[in-house]
Amino acid sequence: MAYTISTWLAIYFVLWWVTLFVILPFGVRSQHETGGASPGTDPGAPTISLMGKRLIWTTLLSAGIFAFALAAYQAGYFSIERLSKLMGLPF
Numbered sequence: 070m071a072y073t074i075s076t077w078l079a080i081y082f083v084l085w086w087v088t089l090f091v092i093l094p095f096g097v098r099s100q101h102e103t104g105g106a107s108p109g110t111d112p113g114a115p116t117i118s119l120m121g122k123r124l125i126w127t128t129l130l131s132a133g134i135f136a137f138a139l140a141a142y143q144a145g146y147f148s149i150e151r152l153s154k155l156m157g158l159p160f
Contacts, residue, residue: 089127097118
C-alpha cells in the first residue's frame with residue numbers, strides 16, 4: 070500500500086500534537102508551589118511555561134517516534150495482514 074507525502078505529513082501532524090500534550094505537564098511548577106502568586110491570577114497557573122523548549126522537545130521526540138514507526142512499516146510490521154492476524158480477525 071503506497072502512501073503519499075500528504076498522508077505521511079498528516080500522520081506526523083497528529084503524532085506531533087499527541088506528543089505535545091504528553092510533554093506539556095512535565096516540569097511545570099505552579100504559582101502555589103513556588104509561593105509567588107500574583108494578585109488576580111489563578112494559583113494553579115504556571116510560573117514559567119518554557120514553551121520554546123517544550124516545542125523543541127516535542128519536535129525531536131515525535132520525529133523519533135515517526136522514524137521508528139516508518140521503519141517498522143517499511144519492514145512490514147505494520148501491514149494490514151499482519152495486524153489483522155495479530156488481532157485474530159480474518160482478512
